[in-house]
Amino acid sequence: MHTFELITPASVTEAVKAQAGSPTAQQGAPVRFIAGGTNLVDFMKLNVETPRQLVDINRLGLDRVEALPGGGVKIGALARNTDVAQHELIKARYPVLSEAILSGATVQLRNLATTGGNLLQKTRCVYYRDTAFACNKRNPGSGCPAIEGHNRMLAVLGTSEHCIATNPSDQNVALTALEATVHVTGAKGERAIPIAEFYVLPGATPERETVLAPGDLITHVTIPALPDGAKSVYLKLRDRASYEFALASAAIVTQVSGGRISFARVAMGGVGTVPWRSHEAEKALLGKAATRENFRAAAEAALHGAKPQTQNGFKVELAKRCVTHALTLATKQA
Structure with missing residues (x-):
């Protein structure tokens, strides 16, 4: 160091x-x-x-979790993961977020880790972490050995010829499904950035992961209220039962009215270079009966266009099963 x-x-x-x-x-x-x-x-x-x-x-005191007028919530950037996951407001209104946070890391790490820090969590790609290897994300233009190397844990969605590193966060998958907004104060003032616009696909510049500029400080996150009766679930599939990063995960928010899905949000982790929201899966679900057949069709839509590498092709089917089962769990609560 x-x-x-x-x-x-x-x-x-x-x-x-x-x-x-x-x-x-x-x-x-x-x-x-x-x-x-x-x-x-x-x-x-x-x-x-x-x-x-x-x-x-x-x-700086940016550590509070507060209810907002209209039923939403404001989470300070310095709110510790444990405090967010165990907060009664979060557990009652946004269980998908509580479940996502509790599925990651150890208690000791969650006691220190913050909401803002988690938004900026770096990839666990072995080539990024080892300076003996080339890595376009760490050293632009040096190459991506992961494409032909050890890529079992890496992304199948949102990749490019320059980078296939996976976004490792659980929290951010849930925040994506919840359509959170990231609030930033910078040299040019304050900005509110929808989480869908916060992350940047690797393309030819994998070293640039977010839209933040030098001096930009995340101050808080806001989450809008969910429709009445909406249910949410976070399902994480991994090599071992605890303290492991996702091979595939799904954050699901649904509302079922009269046996049909009237509201759906689907986001995936472990498979994308960014927390991956699937508008295709959501479109496939709306107005459909809450059946396993329709859930599988939505999962197929979510993984359409996936580009597996030499070792991670299994993730495509695993992610489909993860989304299908998470939808089953979410709609069973209705």
């Missing part, structure tokens, strides 16, 4: 200025915000991340 300077701003404005205006930022050296550090510190130890300065944002 390289040495670094720690900066402790007293306000959001100071934090933004500290990162955007840092001399090392202007010289091209990385400057990073740090809260729980559960992801960043790992990569600093591996020399994948080598920030010259860290901006500690833990004192």
Whole structure:
């Protein structure tokens, strides 16, 4: 790990200025915000991340979970994963989010990890994590050995010839199904970014993962109210029962009226380069009876266009079964 300077701003404005205006930022050296550090510190130890300065944002008070007028919720960027997952408001209104958070990591990590940090969680691709290998995400233009190498855990949706790294988060799959909005304060003011527009597909620039600009600080996330009677489920399939990243996961929100699906949101994890929402699956479900046959048809639509690699072709069928079963679980609650 390289040495670094720690900066402790007293306000959001100071934090933004500290990162955007840092001399090392202007010289091209990385400057990073740090809260729980559960992801960043790992990569600093591996020399994948080598920030010259860290901006500690833990004192900014962005850690509350609050009800919003109209039935929505506001989650501070520094709200710890454990607090969000166990919050009565989240468990009652958005169980898919609570289930997603509780399916990932250890209790100790969830006690430190934050909502904002999880939004920016880095891939677990072995080539990204090991500086002995080339990696377009870590070192643009160096190549992607994962395409012909060890890619069992990697993406089959949203890939490019430059990168097939999977987004590893559980939280963000649920937030995608819930149509969350990410609120940011930056050098140019405040912005509200729908989560569908927050992540960037790898294309030819896999090093750029989100639309954030230097100095942009995530302050909170808002989630709109769900339709009356809507039910939600998070299902995660993995190699072992706990403390493992998803091979395939599904976040489902549905409303069933008169035996037919009147509202559907489908998002998948473990298979996409970003938290993957399937509008195709949602379209296939609307107005249809809540039957396994229709769920399977929606799952087929969700994986249409998947591009498996040398070792992860099994993910296509696994993800279809995951979506089908998650829909079954969600509609059984209706």
